[in-house]
Amino acid sequence: MKKFVNDPQDYVPQMLEGLALANPDTLKYVPEHNLIMRADTPQENKVSIVQGSGSGHEPAHVMSVGRGMLDAACPGDVFAAPPADSVYETVKLVASPKGVLLLVNNYTGDRMAFEMAEELSEADGLNVRTLFIDDDVAVQDSTFTVGRRGVAGNFFVMKAVGAAAERGADLDEVQRIGEKVNSVARSMGMALTACTPPAKGSPLFDLPDDAIEMGVGIHGEPGRKREKLQSADTMVSELVSAVVDDLPYSSGDHVALMVNGLGGTPIGELYLVYGRAHKQLAERGIEIDRSYVGEYCTSLDMAGASITLVRLDDEISELLDAPAEIPIHVF
Amino acid sequence: MKKFVNDPQDYVPQMLEGLALANPDTLKYVPEHNLIMRADTPQENKVSIVQGSGSGHEPAHVMSVGRGMLDAACPGDVFAAPPADSVYETVKLVASPKGVLLLVNNYTGDRMAFEMAEELSEADGLNVRTLFIDDDVAVQDSTFTVGRRGVAGNFFVMKAVGAAAERGADLDEVQRIGEKVNSVARSMGMALTACTPPAKGSPLFDLPDDAIEMGVGIHGEPGRKREKLQSADTMVSELVSAVVDDLPYSSGDHVALMVNGLGGTPIGELYLVYGRAHKQLAERGIEIDRSYVGEYCTSLDMAGASITLVRLDDEISELLDAPAEIPIHVF
Amino acid sequence: MTSPSTSTGDLAFVVRTIAQTAVDNERAFGDLDAVAGDGDFGYSLARGFEIVLADWDTLVSDSPAEFLKKVALVVSKRVGGTSGPLWGTALLRASGAVKDRTDLVATDAVAMLRAAAEGIKARGRSDLGDKTLLDALIPMTDALEQRLAEGGPGSGPAELARLAAVTARTAADATTPMQARRGRQSYTGERSIGSPDPGAVAVAVMAERIADEWDAHERREGATP
Amino acid sequence: MTSPSTSTGDLAFVVRTIAQTAVDNERAFGDLDAVAGDGDFGYSLARGFEIVLADWDTLVSDSPAEFLKKVALVVSKRVGGTSGPLWGTALLRASGAVKDRTDLVATDAVAMLRAAAEGIKARGRSDLGDKTLLDALIPMTDALEQRLAEGGPGSGPAELARLAAVTARTAADATTPMQARRGRQSYTGERSIGSPDPGAVAVAVMAERIADEWDAHERREGATP
Ligand SMILES: Nc1ncnc2c1ncn2[C@@H]1O[C@H](COP(=O)(O)OP(=O)(O)O)[C@@H](O)[C@H]1O
Ligand SMILES: Nc1ncnc2c1ncn2[C@@H]1O[C@H](COP(=O)(O)OP(=O)(O)O)[C@@H](O)[C@H]1O
Ligand SMILES: [Mg+2]
Ligand SMILES: [Mg+2]
Ligand SMILES: [Mg+2]
Numbered sequence A, B: 001m002k003k004f005v006n007d008p009q010d011y012v013p014q015m016l017e018g019l020a021l022a023n024p025d026t027l028k029y030v031p032e033h034n035l036i037m038r039a040d041t042p043q044e045n046k047v048s049i050v051q052g053s054g055s056g057h058e059p060a061h062v063m064s065v066g067r068g069m070l071d072a073a074c075p076g077d078v079f080a081a082p083p084a085d086s087v088y089e090t091v092k093l094v095a096s097p098k099g100v101l102l103l104v105n106n107y108t109g110d111r112m113a114f115e116m117a118e119e120l121s122e123a124d125g126l127n128v129r130t131l132f133i134d135d136d137v138a139v140q141d142s143t144f145t146v147g148r149r150g151v152a153g154n155f156f157v158m159k160a161v162g163a164a165a166e167r168g169a170d171l172d173e174v175q176r177i178g179e180k181v182n183s184v185a186r187s188m189g190m191a192l193t194a195c196t197p198p199a200k201g202s203p204l205f206d207l208p209d210d211a212i213e214m215g216v217g218i219h220g221e222p223g224r225k226r227e228k229l230q231s232a233d234t235m236v237s238e239l240v241s242a243v244v245d246d247l248p249y250s251s252g253d254h255v256a257l258m259v260n261g262l263g264g265t266p267i268g269e270l271y272l273v274y275g276r277a278h279k280q281l282a283e284r285g286i287e288i289d290r291s292y293v294g295e296y297c298t299s300l301d302m303a304g305a306s307i308t309l310v311r312l313d314d315e316i317s318e319l320l321d322a323p324a325e326i327p328i329h330v331f
Numbered sequence C, D: 001m002t003s004p005s006t007s008t009g010d011l012a013f014v015v016r017t018i019a020q021t022a023v024d025n026e027r028a029f030g031d032l033d034a035v036a037g038d039g040d041f042g043y044s045l046a047r048g049f050e051i052v053l054a055d056w057d058t059l060v061s062d063s064p065a066e067f068l069k070k071v072a073l074v075v076s077k078r079v080g081g082t083s084g085p086l087w088g089t090a091l092l093r094a095s096g097a098v099k100d101r102t103d104l105v106a107t108d109a110v111a112m113l114r115a116a117a118e119g120i121k122a123r124g125r126s127d128l129g130d131k132t133l134l135d136a137l138i139p140m141t142d143a144l145e146q147r148l149a150e151g152g153p154g155s156g157p158a159e160l161a162r163l164a165a166v167t168a169r170t171a172a173d174a175t176t177p178m179q180a181r182r183g184r185q186s187y188t189g190e191r192s193i194g195s196p197d198p199g200a201v202a203v204a205v206m207a208e209r210i211a212d213e214w215d216a217h218e219r220r221e222g223a224t225p
């Protein structure tokens, strides 16, 4: 395992400690509950927003805490939903009179933890809602699964509800906005390589030099199918088609296009992917109003990328435009 | 080779095309000269800033073009300085009455290309200066080499001269500031893995599972020495000591601390490294006023990191504080 | 102790063995989860059960219900992923099944296991055939119940433990050709076919260890046959 | 053509062979540069010299100086890294060494090579012993000069070409134990010891190909001995 790590069990705590040291004015690290919160939360007049859903997805979700985004993130161990208890403690710490919205990527473990925390919090008389994010088109919604997964589209939900909450919207309204953004967001990802969780110390699966995994989630699990490695154009076209055909997005639609790196793919390749996707969408008459290129929701050091589309209207565009102050920045 | 790439010869052009498509209002791509420039450059009252120095270092330098940073970047092929002719054409495109400052990472090829371009431009009556950046402590300054290399510290030089130029400083002043920042910046990097240039298609060198390269530059070349892979604490301590002892930085100094990822290392690990470095510096009495964690100057998909310190004074801090608008952002 | 009764000492032995097995198999259980899942199953269980072992003295109690509840809280508090809520719920429901009891008999074991399985079903919205740990747990519980109903020879504690182990192993192996319909494995669709469910295997490994160490445990306890 | 004279046809053959060798050895030269450098040497040369081949008809000229200057501009314009300025300068200086000449003789070859080497020295602030292509180019030039000064047998064009090839190869091999003091390789310090300099090897490979193909070239040109 080629990583910057001490004892693998300290990987998450030491990452969170570094994050807090780098942002002493704005963030607080609470080791007992493995959580990162805004230094100035809760606020009387603002719905508090919490996201969790496992570590290893950075900058989601701990590095998305800040003004205009999350009030707190309780990340759990690598790829493991946080224990319900951690979520419950987080809710208590950020509880505002205007309520708390829990954002959950739709996975079995996360659903359970957040639903249990919601029950516990309601028993305390706290005003809590839970919103499930499920933008991944690789997973078919069927009675045989727990439904589609939540992947990089969660960033748009966080951003929009964060902006709405900052403006003083009430819990109903914040939830409505989150659900709306989730309903027009679709994603699909692919892996060029497997990732290596620090505690495992070796790649999660073997992938030959000429093979890729199409339709992966964000936990390093294999995808829907294994395919031959092909040119960027061909692979991007498969991602774009899957996403576009799902909602579907149609000619004349205005969208945000996100090219999200999974952790091990350099930004140069992501911009190459962006260019190809942009052109393919333009050919379909889809108008790209906003572009997002970089790492938003990763799987540790996995090489690969996902594509997310969000259909925009004035309300969503305006919320995405609003300022946000989170640790991820250049200067 | 596991990459998003079509024909490897199109890697750089298609990356630049994607970059321009993602930033249609602010950037312009000039395929003939393989360059990215601000849409609104040159400006009458502003010194223009240009950086080049090979592709494969993204976000340096093409993704650092924008208000408050570079006016243009002419990146050359992967790891190859641009041809002198490209630099010359770039200078002509951005030439402002207030002059042009060329920023060059100190490598043989880059020196030659930029010096030749400076000569050609001066023959045209243009007002051009060249500033060499050489922050890498891994290379000893001796008559046997061309001196220290320029690595991630170049980001601070770009940011400071960009801010100064934006305020209307003249060429002398902009150059003075650049030299000053360079003189108080020191860096040291290490690789956990080799990187794979698209045109080569395989890693530049073999590195066993238990070995690292200490003291690498940013072109995928091997470092000063090969060492055993160790705990993050131990490796970070080697980087920190090398950097601190070089200037040296002393107890009571106020610094900016940058942890720069080399392309394949996820942001979670970079924050872990940041935390360890922060604590080690604090133990030495060095005060960290500003933190930078992320990818600034990379070597394609190399896993690894570098540490940069910049000694701050009021002038430098204020310039680093100034706004900048470049493609690298989250929202 | 006379068959078919059981004791809080037996319960403590069983829980301790489960905990020790989880800790000892951290890597093996993780590798199983890496095949079609995300590889954290071993890590998650181990982080919780190592605390159970470390804090053992503060957990043991004369009341089986009290003891199981404390263990359930430790597990819920530390174990993340799907396993935290599922195993925490299972332990909590097992506690509920022996509420107010002090001495346990063999049928209590069945009641605890049945309650645990029902808790997992409810929490996981899952059932037999979804390729989860239920596919080992439920057949094992059924086999014990049936043997006890039949009575007669073969229903001594050691024999029951062996029956549980054998049934769980067979059942866990039988998950291999199944397609996962719950949990992270289900996202890979048909690709979950061909490897056993990590949770089901963990149940089998734990049951086997309990059976293997039962005699030594009885000798240690100085139990009279 | 009589020995020791040379011709613009010979010059064209030499440049074309250099270009073809650079294109054919893109990967091999890149791999050499990957040992202690950054692996782009083959790519850089090939991108320039493939244009030389593609635009050949627009480059050839009756004037050797004119021809070399045009080739120099193509190389300078497309080749990046250290090689662009160095090879561009070398070609430009070679052009200068035969300024206003139409027919070339063998001593002109020496003059062009010497001028190229001096250009590289000036541009690269480097010299013999720094472990660069100069360590093949200068010994090769010296050997040719000496042989021509001695005169007599062995100074026919084909023999000179072979002498250049043998000398360059020996000299390139001799860079293996050297420590690089210029270029990117120098940053690895003592680790540059043990592998030959890519630039020097490229010079040797080019000289060898020229020697190997000289006879065929002469036959093609219908040259009379
Ligand atoms: N809905 C469910 N109901 C019952 N058991 C489940 C369910 N989902 C998963 N499991 C069990 O949990 C095991 C995986 O646990 P774990 O790795 O902790 O979960 P994850 O990483 O997917 O959150 C599976 O092997 C299966 O036995
Ligand atoms: N200062 C110099 N003077 C002469 N030759 C040099 C110098 N620096 C490098 N070289 C030659 O250039 C070769 C490397 O070329 P190239 O890979 O294009 O350079 P880089 O990638 O380092 O910019 C070396 O093998 C050496 O022969
Ligand atoms: Mg998990
Ligand atoms: Mg190079
Ligand atoms: Mg798992």
Ligand SMILES: [Mg+2]
Binding pocket: D033, D037, D038, D039, D040, D041, D081, D184
């Ligand atoms: Mg090179």
